[in-house]
Amino acid sequence: MNRYARQMVLPELGASGQERLTQAHVLVVGAGGLGCPALQYLAGAGVGRITLVDGDRVEETNLHRQPLYAMRQIGQPKAQAAAAQLAALNPEVTVNAVTDWLTPANAPDLVAEADVVLDCADTFAVSLTLSDACLQAGRPLIAASALALSGYALGCCGGAPSLRAVFPDLPLRGATCATAGVMGPVVGMIGALQAQMALAVLLGLEPSPLGRLVSMDAASWRMGGFRFDRAPEPDAPLPFIALSQIAPGDLLVDLRTESAPFRPDARHLPPERITLLDPPDGARVVLACRTGLRAHNAGRDLQSIWPGQIALLALND
Incomplete structure (x- = not known):
């Protein structure tokens, strides 16, 4: 000792x-x-x-x-x-x-x-x-x-x-x-x-x-x-997922404007146009960007007009 x-x-x-x-x-x-x-x-x-x-x-x-x-x-x-x-x-x-x-x-x-x-x-x-x-x-x-x-x-x-x-x-x-x-x-x-x-x-x-x-x-x-002992938890937090957790039927949206979509089946859409997205019924929207920051903020915008499931994906690593 x-x-x-x-x-x-x-x-x-x-x-x-x-x-x-x-x-x-x-x-x-x-x-x-x-x-x-x-x-x-x-x-x-x-x-x-x-x-x-x-x-x-x-x-x-x-x-x-x-x-x-x-x-x-x-x-x-x-x-x-x-x-x-x-x-x-x-x-x-x-x-x-x-x-x-x-x-x-x-x-x-x-x-x-x-x-x-x-x-x-x-x-x-x-x-x-x-x-x-x-x-x-x-x-x-x-x-x-x-x-x-x-x-x-x-x-x-x-x-x-x-x-x-x-x-x-x-x-x-x-x-x-x-x-x-x-x-x-x-x-x-x-x-x-x-x-x-x-x-x-x-x-x-x-x-x-x-x-x-x-x-x-x-x-x-x-x-x-x-x-911050009494800080309330958010009602509907947007979870992050890994690449391996992408599921069939997910609507993949790549928010990066500096590079090509991360997968051939991913749609390219800048963050400022996220409210124009019209996801099909029952689909989960996966928003991807480099660090997750743009995905989080775009997800909050989409969440304000669409009640469906949204997940975030950070592509930095």
């Missing part, structure tokens, strides 16, 4: 709390800017088992904000590279590296096996997919987002409102680290905050981070946040 002596002395933790961490299983989705610090602190704290899901590879442009990786690991799958680094940090922790993208097809099984889930992917489709799976399974979800000089982390599901309840409306356009930039310490602080929230949930600390959002703005040196 020498490794954990400085945290075990805390009255909130002690030997019993350390044993709870040793027996815990955490699912971390994303091994990028948020995932790297979260993984390091979870492994350092002695969380017994971590399942890490990421289908990306290490790139040189990652390294300014993902210092978990070494130059020699450029080109390697992130999940495997991170698992190797964490094994060197704490060999007592078991890391199961899943070198694949999280999708609505594999999310339910992955979530069901975990005690706490961390959304470190910072994409609309993954965040909402994880929120839906965690809400269904009753698992706590620690989600976060960071861009430029600001970010936030929040604890949802697991008895608290879902991510959809906190953010019922999505922006019309979404910036990325490639387009808006990001400072490494910003994502480092938000990822570390995710780890602390996850440890608090595992240890049952009060007040709980579930139902709370904490924000940070490094441009103005301010921190803020709010509680």
Whole structure:
């Protein structure tokens, strides 16, 4: 126990709390800017088992904000590279590296096996997919987002409102680290905050981070946040599906204007014309775009004039 002596002395933790961490299983989705610090602190704290899901590879442009990786690991799958680094940090922790993208097809099984889930992917489709799976399974979800000089982390599901309840409306356009930039310490602080929230949930600390959002703005040196314990769940949320979950009879609509339809049987239609769509009776409309953002907003527009079933598909991965 020498490794954990400085945290075990805390009255909130002690030997019993350390044993709870040793027996815990955490699912971390994303091994990028948020995932790297979260993984390091979870492994350092002695969380017994971590399942890490990421289908990306290490790139040189990652390294300014993902210092978990070494130059020699450029080109390697992130999940495997991170698992190797964490094994060197704490060999007592078991890391199961899943070198694949999280999708609505594999999310339910992955979530069901975990005690706490961390959304470190910072994409609309993954965040909402994880929120839906965690809400269904009753698992706590620690989600976060960071861009430029600001970010936030929040604890949802697991008895608290879902991510959809906190953010019922999505922006019309979404910036990325490639387009808006990001400072490494910003994502480092938000990822570390995710780890602390996850440890608090595992240890049952009060007040709980579930139902709370904490924000940070490094441009103005301010921190803020709010509680959302009473946020209502949306009446008719639009679910994401995976490519493998497309069914015969689905009406496929590709909303992207920058590329050809993703399948020969998909119809090309820009988002601003979605209300002109006239789906046949009994059909499910599947709206596809690169990240899921346009699909979500177009789905809300279609939902306002058509009562049928709508699903969303993100083609980014």
